[in-house]
Amino acid sequence: MSNRSLTLIIGIFVGLVVVFQSAFTVHQTQNALVLQLGKPVGGVLEPGLHFKLPFVQNVIYFDARVLDYDAQPAEALTKDKKALVLDNYARWRITDPLRFYQTVRTIPGAQARLDDIVYSQLRVFLGRYTLTEVVSSERSAIMEMVTKRSSDLISEYGIEIIDVRIKRTDLPPENQRAIFGRMRAERERQAKQYRSEGQEESTTIKSTADKEQAVILAEARRQASVIRGEGEALSTRVFAEALSKSPEFYEFQRSMEAYKKSFAGKTRILLTTDDQFLKYLK
Template identity: 50%
Template sequence: MKNLIVGILAVLVLLFVFGASPLYVVDVTQSAIVVELGKPVRTVTVPGLYVKTPFIQDVTYFDKRLLDYDSAPQDVITQDKKTLVIDNFAKWRITDPLKVYQAFQSQAGALRRLDDIIYSELRVEVGRHDLSEIVSQTRSDIMHIVTERANEKASAYGIAIDDVRIKRADLPEQNEKNVFARMQAERERQAKQYRAEGDEEAQKIRSEAERDREIILAEAYKAAEQLRGGGDAEAFRIYANAYRQDPKFFELTRYMEAYKKSLAKDTSVILSLDSEFLRLFKQP
């Protein structure tokens, strides 16, 4: 009996050494499919330690948890024939590991099929909308529809898709350059329009200011002429009154003012003796 036990232990050790252990462990986060000669014979969903037949049976594991799917950016054509580079992601689960194994033999194969399903539905739905709608209006509606249709197709393979989202939607590099050039041209056009409107408004303001200036100058000149005329009239009136009161004294005053203005310092004047200008000097 002791020899039998030793023999069994020796066989188990050899199996472990050669990678053919009869034991396998199913984690709480996993499901397992036991495959015998390429054919699935048992599905294990309860965590624990299990036994399989070495060299004949093999175990394939599938994750029970909610999984992330992050695709590579791919080109999609919109309804208005614009190209978008869309980077999307999804949340998915394996609901039936047996169906997944029968269809893809591994979780990696299921992920590749999932990529095809989501991209196909995304391309179809984006192709029904214009670029402006996708960017600003209907993105959430598009994602809801893509999630529902992709989940319907994936359910046939034992996969549930909980959510699909667009992480980023960009224009191709060449389109970005063209859009930037159009935006730059549009901004330059607007700048020219604003400058032209500003020049027009400035010219209007300058014209109004020049007109106001001319009006103010004209009114000032008119007022000055009126004041000057009034002053001259008052002076003539004063002169006339003074002349009427004493004509000879007035005449003497006028001659003295004339002498003062004409005979300034260091001034030489040549006049004849009978000049009217010297009349006062000849009188006694």
């Protein structure tokens, strides 16, 4: 191989190296900055094919998509001095890569600033509302205010906060135990009240039943006395009528009954023969 050919090959190789070191592509989901000795040169590069000085300049890329940041749960106080453990997240994006690089440089640095700003604003706005309002009625309005205020504060870092949301709201463990204790005490109080009302109702029902029983028995006894009296009156009238029709027969029947009762068993009776009691035995 001649010297000319070798020189040509080396030249082509060096040219390719220079091209590969100079050309770079920024994807659709990215923005980029060219750094020279650690300092940005030029502006923000949009998606497409770009060139830089080889070996002297390097490129850093920034995600242009919406990013998620899931914060660690932290406590905050409401207006009525109730402690809440908030588990929140934020959706954000890089709007100015140059300022972003000059201030926070990396995604972890940006997340640290997000954590500080979002958490501080959550504490500020939650402190203006009661626990009930935070959990139910004013939750959406609070999140909108926190999002707007946090985005305004963090804009100096080239970042925009799109949305801040609370995933879950819990109570601290000591508060949970206290609330469970109050709930248990309230349920026990209600149970005692229900038992007391049940016993009162039971006593009322028993008293009413005893009263009705006494009234029914008294009425039954009265009716029985009336019927018994009517029966005795009828019996007396029948005996009287029978006696008036045949006094001798009545006297005979009564004597037979007296004999039957007197002479039953091993009874001994001493009577004279002319005793009136024995006149029907003669």
